[in-house]
Amino acid sequence: MQYRVQAIVIRSMDYGEGNKIMTLFSREQGKMSVVARGAKKVKSRLGSASQLFTFGDYSFFKSGQLGTLNHAEIIEPFHKIREDLHKAAHASYLAELTDRMMGDQEGQPFLFDQLKASLQAIQEDKEPEIVDHLYVMKMIAYAGYTPELDDCVGCREAREPAALSAVLGGILCERCLARDPQAIRISPGIHKLLRLFVQMDVRRLGQIDVKPATKEALKRLVRTYFDTHVGLKLKSRDFLEQMEKYGI
Template sequence: MQYQVQGIVIRSMDYGEGNKIITIFSREMGKIAVIVRGAKKLKSRYGSVSQLFTSGQYLFFRSGQLGTLKHAEIVDSHHAIREDLHLSAYASYMAELTDRMLADQEANPYLFDQLNAAMKGLIEHKDMQIISFIYEMKIWTHAGYLPELEVCVACRREDNEMAFSAALGGMLCGSCRFKDLKALILSSGTLKLIRLFARMDITRLGQIDVKPETKTSLKNLMRSYFDAQIGVPLKSRNFLDQMDKYGI
């Protein structure tokens, strides 16, 4: 059967001498894997449409799990992302999150629009770290992993001294903080932002200025929660950590 979808390439791997298999996150069908014959050849007309982060219209035939590309047109090559180490690193992180956290052929137009807006945001020089935080929370929400951010996970009340427990899956009030001595103490600014990110639509994200120390706090919160509750190993996250470690 033949299908036409709007999609973003979130994974690309060599297949045989001249072919590639690409994973497309599509608006209509979710994640789909398609073989692009001759994509590695120098004069291939499909070489560009099979590059990572490319947004396009893809026409393919499928009789089993793996489709075969018949035609494609680029909507946005996102070449500026591939040409910049930092942009590429954060785009790779969001693409790998999508690939690892979502099931195949599970359509989610909203999440597709969020990823598409995230890619555009990177090109428009919006804060790449903030964009990745927000998109990651969209993935958590879709996968059913969003932490409790409004009330205490233990007693269900809210106070002004909330801390975040990765192990217990959300906020702890001052009275219940003893339940997790490793809970992260949050500033009012960090608490406000993490709640905002859970609701924010990336398509409406403007320029946002967040203090470096607040971004560090947000990163620690999100990393600790991901490791405690989800635990999916991500190569792209390791690369981001290496960049931070060596100040690249």
């Protein structure tokens, strides 16, 4: 069957002497894998279009698990991301997260739009950690684990939040803190930002000025919640954590 899709390259790996296998994520068809024959050759017309993060127009034939790329035209190469270690590290995290969580040929127009907007935001020098959190929360919601951020998950009342319990799946008020000794304390400002991450469309993201201490607290909360409910081990996140550890 012949396909023509606008897609983002979320994975690209060498295959044989001159080929590449690409994983494309498209708006209507979801995730699909194709072989770009000869893409590693210097003069290949498919070489640039097979690079990670590229957004393009792809035509390919697919009869089994793996398609064969016939034609590709680049719409947005996201050069600034690939040329910057920090941008590339954060974009790789979002790409791997998408690859690992999405099923094959599972169309998700909203998530496609969110990934494309996230890459655009990183390219435009918006705070990459904030972009990460927004997109990760969208993927947590896709997996069915959206945190309860309005009512206390202990007493089910609309009380002032005191902490976030990853295990119980939402906020706890002061009175219910004993229900989860591992719950992470949150301030009203952090609570407001968490609600923003759940509700906000990445396409509407402007510049957000977040203090370093707040960024650290948000990172701990989002990663703890993700690890508790989704639990995927991601190489790209390990790399980000190494960069953070050594101040790269």
